Amino acid sequence: MIGNRQEILKIHSKDNVLVALTDLVKGAELSFENQTYILVDDIPAKHKFATKNFNVGAPIHMYGVLVGRAKKEIAKGGLITTENLEHDTEHYSANQVVEKIQWQAPDISKFKGKTFLGYHRTNGTVGIENNWLIIPLVFCQNRNVEVLKNALVDKLGFGKQQHLGLNVDTLIETYKSGGSAEAILEQDILKETDDVYKNPLFPNVDGIRFLTHDGGCGGSTSDAIALCHLLAGYINNPNVAGATVLSLGCQHAQSKILQDALNKMSPNNDKPVYFLEQQHMNSEKELLAEAVKKTFVGLMEANKVERQPATLDKLVIGLECGGSDGFSGISANPVLGYVSDLLVGLGGSTVLAEFPELNGVEQELINRCQSKEKADKFSDIMAVYNEKATLLGGGFSANPSPGNIKDGLITDAIKSAGAAKKGGTSPVEDVLDYTEQVVKPGLNLLCTPGNDVESTTGLAGSGTNIILFTTGLGTPTGNPITPVIKVSSNTKLFNRMNDIIDFNTGGVIDGEETIEETGEQLLDFLIEVASGKQVKARKLEQNDFIPWKRGMSL
Structure with a gap:
C-alpha cells in the first residue's frame, strides 16, 4: 500500500494477471489475497504481471475474459508484453435462444425529478x-x-475575442527590432483569453x-x-x-x-x-x-x-474512448458504465460504439441483447467487419496504437475488455449500423470504427446530443454539433492537460473515490453541460468531422 492507494489490482476473480497501479521494481515482494509475488521484471504503472508460471499457449485472462495466449514461457511475477503475449479471444455465437435478462438499475433517487435546460x-x-x-x-x-x-x-x-490567446504581435515586434532566433524563442506569447x-x-x-x-x-x-x-x-x-x-x-x-x-x-x-x-x-x-x-x-x-426544462430521459449519450491507457478500463470507462446505467434507469438512451474495441467481449454483449434479432445483427456486423478488415491486411487484432501498447493495452482483447466497460451492465435494447438513428431508450450498440474522430462523427450522426469521451493519454477531440466531455483516467493526466480535459476519474485509481461516487459527480457535470455549460473542446473550437469510408478503418 502507498498511503490509501493499492499498489496492485486484480480486476476479476477469474484473472491470472495483476495490474500495477504504480511503478514496481524488479525483486520487490508483494502480497495480495494471501499470495506472495516476487517480481522478476520491473513493472511500469498500468502494465500487468503473471500470477503464475505460463507455458507456451497458456490462456491469459483479464476482466474475466480471454485476452491472449502466451507465445513464450512467462515466469510468475514476470511482465506481460507484446513479446510474450499474442492476441486471442473466445469464440462467440448468437445461435442460442436469447432470453431477456433481468437487470436491476442502480439507485437513481438522487436524480429523479432533475431537469436540464x-x-x-x-x-x-x-x-x-x-x-x-x-x-x-x-x-x-x-x-x-x-x-x-x-x-x-x-x-x-x-x-x-482572442483566438487561442497567442500574441504573435510580440514576435513581429521582436523581429522588426532585429531580434535573434534565441530572442524569439524566449518570448512569452501566451495571454489571457476571453471564452465569451x-x-x-x-x-x-x-x-x-x-x-x-x-x-x-x-x-x-x-x-x-x-x-x-x-x-x-x-x-x-x-x-x-x-x-x-x-x-x-x-x-x-x-x-x-x-x-x-x-x-x-x-x-x-x-x-x-x-x-x-x-x-x-x-x-x-x-x-x-x-x-x-x-x-x-x-x-x-x-x-x-x-x-426550456427537459427531463433526463431526453438525453442521448454517446460513450467513446480515445488515447486509452492501462487505467482507462479500471477508472474512466467503468465510471461511464455507471453513468450509462444511471441514465438507462432514468429512461434515457446511451450508445456504445467502436466495434473493433468490442472484440473478445462479443458473447457478453450478445447475452445482454433483448432479442434474438438484435443478437444476430450484432454478431453479423462484427463478423463481416473483421473479415473485410482482415482481407485488406488488418483485422481487429491490429487495433491497439503504439500509445495504447506503451501504456499497457498490449492486445486488442485487453483494450476491448476495458473499453466495453463504458456500456455498464444494462440490457442491449438496440443494435445500429453506421448512420442508423437512435430511437429506443436504453443501451444501444452502434457500429463505428475505433478511430476517435470517425467514431464521434458517427455518434453525432446517429442522434447523440452529448458525448462522454474517456482518455488516458490525452486527446483534444471535439465535434461540430455535439459537445464532447473529455474524461481522464488518471489525475496526472488531468493536471497536465487541464486545458483540454473536463473531468477527472483518477480518484478511483488513487483510492480516494469509488466508481459510483465519481459516476454521480460526472452525471451532475453532464447535466450542467446539457444546460449550456461549455466544454473545453468548444472553448478551443475543436470541431472534428471525418466521415467513415467503409473500407478498412479500425
Whole structure:
C-alpha cells in the first residue's frame, strides 16, 4: 500500500494477471489475497504481471475474459508484453435462444425529478445546443464553406475575442527590432483569453457549424450514399436547428439522396434546410450571396427557440474512448458504465460504439441483447467487419496504437475488455449500423470504427446530443454539433492537460473515490453541460468531422 492507494489490482476473480497501479521494481515482494509475488521484471504503472508460471499457449485472462495466449514461457511475477503475449479471444455465437435478462438499475433517487435546460424540437427530441449547419455535399464545395465562414462568423458575433490567446504581435515586434532566433524563442506569447462570444446577434443560437470533408465524388458510390445518410443524421440531430447545403450538382452525393434519407429519419421534419447547387447558378458569387441570405433567414427562425426544462430521459449519450491507457478500463470507462446505467434507469438512451474495441467481449454483449434479432445483427456486423478488415491486411487484432501498447493495452482483447466497460451492465435494447438513428431508450450498440474522430462523427450522426469521451493519454477531440466531455483516467493526466480535459476519474485509481461516487459527480457535470455549460473542446473550437469510408478503418 502507498498511503490509501493499492499498489496492485486484480480486476476479476477469474484473472491470472495483476495490474500495477504504480511503478514496481524488479525483486520487490508483494502480497495480495494471501499470495506472495516476487517480481522478476520491473513493472511500469498500468502494465500487468503473471500470477503464475505460463507455458507456451497458456490462456491469459483479464476482466474475466480471454485476452491472449502466451507465445513464450512467462515466469510468475514476470511482465506481460507484446513479446510474450499474442492476441486471442473466445469464440462467440448468437445461435442460442436469447432470453431477456433481468437487470436491476442502480439507485437513481438522487436524480429523479432533475431537469436540464434544452431546446425542444417538434418531434419530441431535445437538443442541448441550437446550432446552424453549413454543409458541402462534395469536397469541391469546401472552399465555398470557408468563404461563408469568413463572411459570417465575426460579423454575426460568433467569433472569439482572442483566438487561442497567442500574441504573435510580440514576435513581429521582436523581429522588426532585429531580434535573434534565441530572442524569439524566449518570448512569452501566451495571454489571457476571453471564452465569451462577442454580443451575438442571435442569442439563442449556440453557433454556426461549418463541415468540410474529402468525399462526395470520386470514391465508391456506397461511400457517397453513406455520406448523405451521415449528413442527414447531422441535420436530424436535436442539437441542430437547420442547415444550408452546398452542392456542385454532378457529384455522386446527390441532394435527393440526402433529402430522401432525412425524410426517412424524420418524416415530419420541419427544420429549415436550404439546398443550393452551383451548376444552377450564374456565378459562384451568386451562389455565395444566396447561401448567406438563406442562412441569415434560417438563423432568424432558429433564434425563436429558447431553452426550456427537459427531463433526463431526453438525453442521448454517446460513450467513446480515445488515447486509452492501462487505467482507462479500471477508472474512466467503468465510471461511464455507471453513468450509462444511471441514465438507462432514468429512461434515457446511451450508445456504445467502436466495434473493433468490442472484440473478445462479443458473447457478453450478445447475452445482454433483448432479442434474438438484435443478437444476430450484432454478431453479423462484427463478423463481416473483421473479415473485410482482415482481407485488406488488418483485422481487429491490429487495433491497439503504439500509445495504447506503451501504456499497457498490449492486445486488442485487453483494450476491448476495458473499453466495453463504458456500456455498464444494462440490457442491449438496440443494435445500429453506421448512420442508423437512435430511437429506443436504453443501451444501444452502434457500429463505428475505433478511430476517435470517425467514431464521434458517427455518434453525432446517429442522434447523440452529448458525448462522454474517456482518455488516458490525452486527446483534444471535439465535434461540430455535439459537445464532447473529455474524461481522464488518471489525475496526472488531468493536471497536465487541464486545458483540454473536463473531468477527472483518477480518484478511483488513487483510492480516494469509488466508481459510483465519481459516476454521480460526472452525471451532475453532464447535466450542467446539457444546460449550456461549455466544454473545453468548444472553448478551443475543436470541431472534428471525418466521415467513415467503409473500407478498412479500425
